[in-house]
Amino acid sequence: MLDSQIALQKLRTYLKENQLRFTSERVILLEEIFSFPAHFDAEQLFIHVRNKHNHISRATVYRSLELFHKIGILKKEDLGKKGYASYEVALDRPHHDHLICVVCGKLIEFVDDVIEQHQTAICEKYGMEMIGHQLQIYGRCKEHRKE
Amino acid sequence: MLDSQIALQKLRTYLKENQLRFTSERVILLEEIFSFPAHFDAEQLFIHVRNKHNHISRATVYRSLELFHKIGILKKEDLGKKGYASYEVALDRPHHDHLICVVCGKLIEFVDDVIEQHQTAICEKYGMEMIGHQLQIYGRCKEHRKE
DNA sequence: TTCCATGCAAAGAATTTGCATCTAT
């Protein structure tokens, strides 16, 4: 099954369970998210969606992103400390962290099992129940390194 | 030598090298930062400094924090996605990462050498020149865990 | 028919900026 279908299913289930409404705006936004680059922000989504559906407001975009995040369809992140939130689809993608070039903003995703394991161990050590984590490494990429 | 003295020295050197001014406001702010809890934000510093020095403006606080960060006296971080930046002194403290309780906001610092080493290895793998990194683990602390 | 969701504009929160004035060099 496609991620977008799983997401739609998740949305439908969550809304039903909580007696919330399955609106066309929520469906449109969800569809657009899946026709999108991996990382995006509220404004990008708003601009993109406005092309086809110019009745959808910025407020609904923000409210829906929050909803999708709560349901677990989206991950919310602060990448590059730019003063706004980034989102990415959270489904069926192995957890990964980010390398960020401070010069050009290029994003490289990576996974490291040892780091993951150590995080789990650290939580246990401090009696913490882990919910999630974020690791960002800042640097200069191949094209912009100085040495 | 005390951290605060090292920081002052760093500031003095940087300003001279760049033909910038060594002002009383910058000295006051630097002093107050060292009489502060480890993690703070711009507003907290502003309020604190205003008690004794009520001519210092919010704008100068922001401008100075940016300066101190550029020099390397402060680290700037996004903790807990609260919509504002956190700062902490960057001198003479071993690098550490953060465990953050999503219920009460409690912050636990930790260091893990294996994680550090793997980060370096990952940068090499991708041809990246590492500048810094941030790792935040979100969860529920001992007092707030559910299981 | 009942509430939840939406659009709009206004409000908020954090941060930045324009400009006249001040001050370190």
Add this chain to the structure above:
DNA sequence: ATAGATGCAAATTCTTTGCATGGAA
């Protein structure tokens, strides 16, 4: 004397909210 620095208030940027209206259940 000459820029850079400051204070103030206004402007920006990203996000949230109040309220009247619209629409799923």
